[in-house]
Amino acid sequence: MLRLYDSLISGNGYKARWMLMRLSLPFERVELDIDKGETRTPAFLAMNPNGRVPLLQIAQGDWLAESNAILCYLADGTPYLPTDRRQRAAVMQWLFFEQYSHEPNIATTRHWIAHELLTDERRAQLPGKIQAGYAALDVMERQLTRQKYFVGGRLTVADVALYAYTHVAHEGNFDLGKYPAVRDWIARFAAEPGYFPITAEVGTAVTWSDAQKQAPRP
């Protein structure tokens, strides 16, 4: 069975959860505490040397990292990842936009603020991250003013990836007041059948302690 190493506070994890649920793929879910460093333990680093969740265990000893790579893997062969070369490239464009221009600003700001992790060094970075976060929202607003979804007029993994942290941007004090097209798209996404909120327990729970008893390949 697929197993997702995850954290319910993570929008990157939510992307994987959402796709697994939407495709009705049975999966086990292992909750890790990021703030306690559980993704930086030797046991976890043996599975993902980059020390991050989500991490999808595809088979015993076979792990896939990077939320957007997990989305592409799960969606491959489904309508959520177009087969047309140009449309697929457009989906990729938005996935890389999300990881480079959106997540490091909007998600990181949310993480620092909502979890009270602001240090002096981080506080100094905040104005830059807030400005870059709004710049990313500007780019999204422009696209969503022209079309209902990011690519090809239908919901794809590009929407899933961008929804993850946009819909909780207010937890990082981002104000979506100026972004009516983004707000409409958020409402459209939340009206999808089977919708569940970011913190909902989904999948079959497996504890991190139990997961570690199945020693990973060193």
Add this chain to the structure above:
Amino acid sequence: MLRLYDSLISGNGYKARWMLMRLSLPFERVELDIDKGETRTPAFLAMNPNGRVPLLQIAQGDWLAESNAILCYLADGTPYLPTDRRQRAAVMQWLFFEQYSHEPNIATTRHWIAHELLTDERRAQLPGKIQAGYAALDVMERQLTRQKYFVGGRLTVADVALYAYTHVAHEGNFDLGKYPAVRDWIARFAAEPGYFPITAEVGTAVTWSDAQKQAPRP
């Protein structure tokens, strides 16, 4: 003809140039001055609202942004992007790793140092970026100790993406002394037929001024 909006100092641009040359695709190249803000002009933002190079013009009025999306588009249907679902996902994992964990640290440090763009705010971020850059190199070293290329034992777009800024990491004062597998892989990449350095003029030159005369779709 394909047209690449580009900057010769950009490793992200180099990825696209390398792939175009390797696939013997004729293309025009438009050089922009990032430091002078040429990618933030209204004319450029009309093509890429996110204001970044590289940008690939696929047809009149049709532009593809994000270097790794450009790589995927160009490599689609070639051996540089595997068709096997699991291998393709592994390539995606390394492409997202590159944009999230590698480029913002190694490329940004290089850009600030090599172009003398260090402000007080940036100087404060430097220790974190240097540490995260070395962490990314650690992850690469571990993978390249096990296999000659990142995915499937052959050169793919994952290698192209990671080569771009790794091979000029020393320009950001990164020391590759501790990374013999990375150094061997760099040497292997540079021995590829048709290799050219990052700053080499390739493609057919078109000036930014001439390019703007062909007014883009608003």
